[in-house]
Amino acid sequence: MKKWRLIIDVEKCVDCNNCFLACKDEHVENDWPDYTRPQPRHGHRWINIMRTERGQYPLVDVAYRPTTCMHCDDAPCIRAAKGSITKRPDGIVIIDPVKAAGQQELVKACPYQAIWWNQEQAAPQKCTLCAHLLDQGWKKPRCVQACPTGALRAEFVEDAEMSRLCQTEKLEVLQPEANTRPGVYYKNLYRFNKCFIGGSVAMKREDVVDCAEGASVTLLKGQEKLAEAVTDNFGDFKFDGLTANSGNYTVQVQLPGFPEAEVAVELTLSKNVGTILLA
Known part of the structure; x- marks a missing residue:
């Protein structure tokens, strides 16, 4: 029916x-x-x-x-x-x-x-x-x-x-x-009802800092790869649908020509990790 x-x-x-x-x-x-x-x-x-x-x-x-x-x-x-x-x-x-x-x-x-x-x-x-x-x-x-x-x-x-x-x-x-x-x-x-981890990626060449478009960003929990993203033209990225108070995560950033960067995040509520600078 x-x-x-x-x-x-x-x-x-x-x-x-x-x-x-x-x-x-x-x-x-x-x-x-x-x-x-x-x-x-x-x-x-x-x-x-x-x-x-x-x-x-x-x-x-x-x-x-x-x-x-x-x-x-x-x-x-x-x-x-x-x-x-x-x-x-x-x-x-x-x-x-x-x-x-x-x-x-x-x-x-x-x-x-x-x-x-x-x-x-x-x-x-x-x-x-x-x-x-x-x-x-x-x-x-x-x-x-x-x-x-x-x-x-x-x-x-x-x-x-x-x-x-x-x-x-x-x-x-x-x-x-x-x-x-x-x-x-x-x-x-x-x-x-879920949380996100987000932020921005910037790159520094000589004395110029610019948005890092196209950087590869990976979200890990322990050794497990949860998600991947590519930064937009503002250098922004966002991983959504995460559970509040779910513990520790790692954000890894890669961009050709720059050393890999890594940020540790303890997630309680949605978190803006700020700007990750590649130099």
């Missing part, structure tokens, strides 16, 4: 908040019976843009991760809801606004902090993936429709097709250790 899935590309998100505003436009002061009550104007972020900054000046990397209800196949909120939260055959998880009234404890049942408490309605609320619109024949929810960069994408596919997309596009889920089997997948998630 086909299910709705949301695919989010972290690399394409620019924090414009069009998705957030579209969600507000659709739900603030609008009551969708059997789906959800009106969303409060302030406080709730049914699609929440999380932000992270990596590295050190001048090599700084900023990434944004839109985060919403994961519409899990094995949702903890459903187990805690006493029948007030259900998962539809098309994969969308819905909180019944009548049955869930008064159940503020459901806010803590979600490991992704995607459920919000509406004090005025005395009920928990969250993203519905605009199920009321999809049921009318819409091909995408409002957040996807409003995204100008293509960072958000809705797919209505079978499980087998979703598995193929995960493999071909290297998609991941948040908090896989929670074993909730989310229906929201991320592309380029390393930009948010």
